[in-house]
Amino acid sequence: MRKFNLRALLALGLILAAGFGFWTVYNSSGPVMSASVSSNGAFAITAHKDRKLILWDLEGHNRKIISRNANIYSAYFIKHQPTFLWQDLDNTVTVQSVSGEIKTAFELHKPTYGNLMTQDLGTYYYSDIGWGLYRRTVEGSTETLKAADGKAFLGYHKLFNLTMDESEQWIVSAGSGEPKGFEPPYYRSLQEVLDEGADYQHLYNVALWDLETGQPTTKLDGNSSKTHAAISPNGQWVVSADENGKSFAWNTSHPKHRMRNAGYAGLFIEGLPDDLPAKKYYDKSKFIDPPKGTHAFTIAVAFIHNSEYYLRFGNNSHIAALFKTGSPWPVKYFDLGESPELVTYGSQYDRNTAIATSPEAGILAMGHKAGGGISVYQFDPDELALERVWVVE
Amino acid sequence: MTPTNNLPFSPSTAPLGAHGTPVCKHETASVLLRRVDNLLRPRALLNAGSIKDESGKFVTAEPQNGSEHTPDNAEARFTQLVTGNARWHWPEEQEGEHLIGFDTLGKQLRFRPGQLLGEGVKLTVIQGERKATAIHLPPPVIINLREAAPASEDLLTDEQLKYFRENGNNALIFMHGYNVPHGEWGRLGWHSNKATAWQDPQTVNDEYLNGAGAHNWAVHMEYRLNRAAGFDGENWMPYSRIINVSWPGNTGSTDFMQAELNAMTAGRRLAPLLLQLADAGIAINLISHSLGARVALTALNIMGAMGKRDLVDHLFLWQPAVADNALTNDSNRDVHPLGLGVFPNAHKAARKIVVLHSRGDGILGPDSSEDDDWWWRVISPVSWAAVKAWDIATADDPMDEILGKLRGAYDKKWWTFPSFLDNGFGPAIEKLYKDYLPLTYDVRMTAHPQRSLATPGVLKQTILDNWKRLEKDIFAEASALWQPCIDCLRNGERPPDYTLLAPLNHRASVSPQVARDYVLRLKKLAVNNWFPEKPPRPALGYVGLEEAMDTKSDNFDRFISSLIDKDEIDQVNQSTWLHSHSGMRIPTRELFAEVYQREIMKNQLLANSKFGRY
Known part of the structure; x- marks a missing residue:
């Protein structure tokens, strides 16, 4: 009898352990591929490599699996709305509130590789595997702003990054910088890019799009290799940085005027003659020495406090540099924490959308290099501090 | 006359001889063959090959004189050809100048190198003289x-x-x-x-x-x-x-x-x-x-x-x-x-x-995928060897595979182990300075005084003498070649090679000061038995x-x-x-x-x- 009870107990234990294991696996998630934070900083939505879509309550420190069938690059919070959108693997885009109410849903004819939506939930912008840029109106018609170029995403292993300003007048796109030529004007003009491929098929580098006309107004040159860029919420600034460590800023009122940002060796002075000692090329007058582990090769930039401050994330680094718009100098460096390793490790340009901010609320949410967790940070503009407030491993 | 393009059919351009006339009655004609490269520049046609005409006869061209690339030498004339269908066979392309095109009036043929090598190029021999152009790739x-x-x-x-x-x-x-x-x-x-x-x-x-x-x-x-x-x-x-x-x-x-x-x-x-x-x-x-x-x-x-x-x-x-x-x-x-x-x-x-x-x-570098392989090799040496043999046999680049299994051969380039391989600095340096050996003291050379040629004292003195001689010759080479190197390069001529200073051949010239620095480095390396103090970058x-x-x-x-x-x-x-x-x-x-x-x-x-x- 006693023996029988022991066996039954053992079997029950095994069943419970297996059940717990199954439950754990069922609820765990793969690494974050795309993320977006609500404007008020209360929520984040993340799409994961295992196709889970998770809504995070950043204040209540809870999470909820919304779908197990989500496009990994489709998570997006609509600005100033308690509403996010995502696409399922049948290409249906769903716009729903955090409480679960479906606002609208429509079908696309292709999977998205990054998307945005206007605050009135009317116009939907998205990219595809070929770094195309499209606009879908509320009536359901689709317009090609930039034509796709083969499967550029697979070629570069990088997303065609898109950001939109608050007034929804501008979109900034960034794929890969154009190497500088030997002779002035050094870079191809917008017209030359258009001549090379209809609908700006080859417009890879940072570009400012006027959403009223649906045309790019300026090609923002200077970066090379894989490039990330962002537009400030007020639409006044575009900031960029790239895989070769170059970073620039433009005021959208004077987009022809390019401002170079300091790297971690100082501010490079352009236009000097050749063969000067290397240190002569760098201005360090207002330079703050970076901590060990700060890498110039950049994986992403993101505004963290309105249109005033933005962060620059180095590849293979857990240090982020804080910059103020209008100034080329780093203001401060933040240690984002070595453990767990962040998505910034491993040259994961195909996951740079796993870094998301709410500039209004000063919230930064980031995926991790491995595992489905996130790290959440709160920026304090008065103290210029960035505190890690929640880590889910 | 009715314009040709208004006819309801295309008139044959083939000569009459090709349509029923007995071959023995065919008229004879010639082909003027011109050779150009793919820049359309005339190329010498020293051996124009042969044309097999309608009658089955092989006709060779009149030989040209000289080998200059002039328009005169770029042409060859095949005469006494029977009109009708023919094939041109060209000789082996001695300089690797492959035939890639054949143009006649109104017809341009393009082909891959070697594509028609066996069957030859079709052409039609017409009354009078047919002009044709053979287009070749330039030589490699x-x-x-x-x-x-x-x-x-x-x-x-x-x-x-x-x-x-x-x-x-x-x-x-x-x-x-x-x-x-x-x-x-x-x-x-x-x-x-x-x-x-x-x-x-x-x-x-x-x-x-x-x-x-x-x-x-x-x-x-x-x-x-x-x-x-x-x-x-x-x-x-x-x-x-x-x-x-x-x-x-x-x-x-x-x-x-x-x-x-x-x-x-x-x-x-x-x-x-x-x-x-x-x-x-x-x-x-x-x-x-x-x-x-x-x-x-x-x-x-x-x-x-x-x-x-x-x-x-x-x-x-x-x-x-x-x-x-x-x-x-x-x-x-x-x-x-x-x-x-x-x-x-x-x-x-x-x-x-x-x-x-x-x-x-x-x-x-150490490809991350090879880390697993390394452990696998330790725990399963027999199966590893078999699989590696297969990998090497089937690899596109067998040398990649062989070297690659050193888990990044490049950063082992200064290794001196295992000693039976010609690896590290020793073999190359001792080959370079073979007339000055020994340059390092190896106690094994005096381990058996009865059989050895040197006692420790004699060996040490020999090494010192060798270094003195080498040092003197290195300085002499630096002094002798310093200015000639600069002069040669200024004149666009090949600079003399450094022999004893061969490791500095990447420099335009070696000044006496650089030569002295080199000797110091060499001595430091010799003291360390050709093993460097720092790993390579x-x-x-x-x-x-x-x-x-x-x-x-x-x-x-x-x-x-x-x-x-x-x-x-x-x-x-x-x-x-x-x-x-x-x-x-x-x-x-x-x-x-x-x-x-x-x-x-x-x-x-x-x-x-x-x-x-x-």
């Missing part, structure tokens, strides 16, 4: 820097120089990597003719068709670059020849130091070729693979030291097997014990240097410039950082596309599109310089 260009040769043989011939001038006024020079023998050309299909242009090895092995060693690299690289520039693979009219440098890097799979010395000697010999092209006003672009980077960087370092700024448009360093700080201008940052790790003046001679690197290169082809750009690292190099900021260096991380050290020879579709087409051609060569006539 290989500069052989393996054996000693007069300086003139390291240069292009006048004819070759003219070709590059007329073919878009640019030349691309390719330097292969480590452990590539000279090899030979492949064969044109099932014919015995040598093939100097790429053929699709769908049913025959690649080496048979596309050649071996440096010739195989030449065929593949030339073809891929043309394809990337816009060549469609069918019409060979725009096809451009490149200059292939064959250098003696095949020193065995472990004697890397000797290969480095050979690379620098070859680079020294390459410098006058660059001057020859530049003096002719021809734009120059260089592509090197692996240790070929040392050949290219030596040539540019010498040119840079001579003040030849922006001599070449681009230098593409593809998987360069040199230190990641090789481009610094500060010799003090060189960790190489003999001072041959950096090329302080190379950047000056190139308008742009493009570093193509990959973490997927298992030769230049990681390979540029593996890590790229990441460490050199890390401001908080001891390896930070402000000068390299400034070259990137000045856009004089671009780097392309190919880790997602290139997964083996020599993967560019037979690239995947993805690698071809992303690197050949976009990063090399579209972003650089076609945007800022030129490739052939594209």
Whole structure:
């Protein structure tokens, strides 16, 4: 009898352990591929490599699996709305509130590789595997702003990054910088890019799009290799940085005027003659020495406090540099924490959308290099501090 | 008369003789054959082959006099041909000038090299004289820097120089990597003719068709670059020849130091070729693979030291097997014990240097996928050996596989273990200074005084005497060659090679002060029994410039950082596309599109310089 009870107990234990294991696996998630934070900083939505879509309550420190069938690059919070959108693997885009109410849903004819939506939930912008840029109106018609170029995403292993300003007048796109030529004007003009491929098929580098006309107004040159860029919420600034460590800023009122940002060796002075000692090329007058582990090769930039401050994330680094718009100098460096390793490790340009901010609320949410967790940070503009407030491993 | 184009049918243009008249009654006619290259320049037609006419008779052409490429010598006349259908058969293309086109009035035929070699080209012999033009590829260009040769043989011939001038006024020079023998050309299909242009090895092995060693690299690289520039693979009219440098890097799979010395000697010999092209006003672009980077960087370092700024448009360093700080201008940052790790003046001679690197290169660095393999080998040695044998037998690049299993052969290049291999510094240095040995004290040489030639005291004295003699001869060589080297390069001539100072052959000249520094370094290395104090810097082809750009690292190099900021260096991380050290020879579709087409051609060569006539 006693023996029988022991066996039954053992079997029950095994069943419970297996059940717990199954439950754990069922609820765990793969690494974050795309993320977006609500404007008020209360929520984040993340799409994961295992196709889970998770809504995070950043204040209540809870999470909820919304779908197990989500496009990994489709998570997006609509600005100033308690509403996010995502696409399922049948290409249906769903716009729903955090409480679960479906606002609208429509079908696309292709999977998205990054998307945005206007605050009135009317116009939907998205990219595809070929770094195309499209606009879908509320009536359901689709317009090609930039034509796709083969499967550029697979070629570069990088997303065609898109950001939109608050007034929804501008979109900034960034794929890969154009190497500088030997002779002035050094870079191809917008017209030359258009001549090379209809609908700006080859417009890879940072570009400012006027959403009223649906045309790019300026090609923002200077970066090379894989490039990330962002537009400030007020639409006044575009900031960029790239895989070769170059970073620039433009005021959208004077987009022809390019401002170079300091790297971690100082501010490079352009236009000097050749063969000067290397240190002569760098201005360090207002330079703050970076901590060990700060890498110039950049994986992403993101505004963290309105249109005033933005962060620059180095590849293979857990240090982020804080910059103020209008100034080329780093203001401060933040240690984002070595453990767990962040998505910034491993040259994961195909996951740079796993870094998301709410500039209004000063919230930064980031995926991790491995595992489905996130790290959440709160920026304090008065103290210029960035505190890690929640880590889910 | 009714215009021809208003007829409801197409009148036959074939001569009457082809339609029923007995062959014996056919009229005789002639064919005037002209030979041109794909730039449509007249080429000498010394042996025009034969035409088999309607009657089955083979007719040869009247021989031409001389071998000059003049319009007179570019024509041959076949006479006494029976009118009607015929076939032209051409002789073996001695210089690898493959037939790629055949034009008659109103008809242009285009074909792949060797395509019609067996059956010949169809033509119709008409009354009077038929004019035809045979179009051939220009011959391939290989500069052989393996054996000693007069300086003139390291240069292009006048004819070759003219070709590059007329073919878009640019030349691309390719330097292969480590452990590539000279090899030979492949064969044109099932014919015995040598093939100097790429053929699709769908049913025959690649080496048979596309050649071996440096010739195989030449065929593949030339073809891929043309394809990337816009060549469609069918019409060979725009096809451009490149200059292939064959250098003696095949020193065995472990004697890397000797290969480095050979690379620098070859680079020294390459410098006058660059001057020859530049003096002719021809734009120059260089592509090197692996240790070929040392050949290219030596040539540019010498040119840079001579003040030849922006001599070449681009230098593409593809998987360069040199230190990641090789481009610094500060010799003090060189960790190489003999001072041959950096090329302080190379950047000056190139308008742009493009570093193509990959973490997927298992030769230049520890490919992460091999970590598992390493453990597996420990726990299962027998099965590992069997599987490795299969891997090597089936690999595209067997040497990659063999070296790759050293988990990054490059960073073991200074290893002296195991001692039975010609690895580390010892074998190359002892070969270089064989007339001065012993230079190191080995107690085993005196272990058995009865059998040994030396007692410890005698041996020590011998070593001291050898060093004294070597030191004196090194200084004498430095003094003797210092000024001649400078004078030669100023005159565009081949500079004399350093022999005892061969590890410094990447310098334009060696001053007495540099020679003294070298002797000190050599002695320090000898005291350590040829084992360096510091490990080598990681390979540029593996890590790229990441460490050199890390401001908080001891390896930070402000000068390299400034070259990137000045856009004089671009780097392309190919880790997602290139997964083996020599993967560019037979690239995947993805690698071809992303690197050949976009990063090399579209972003650089076609945007800022030129490739052939594209």
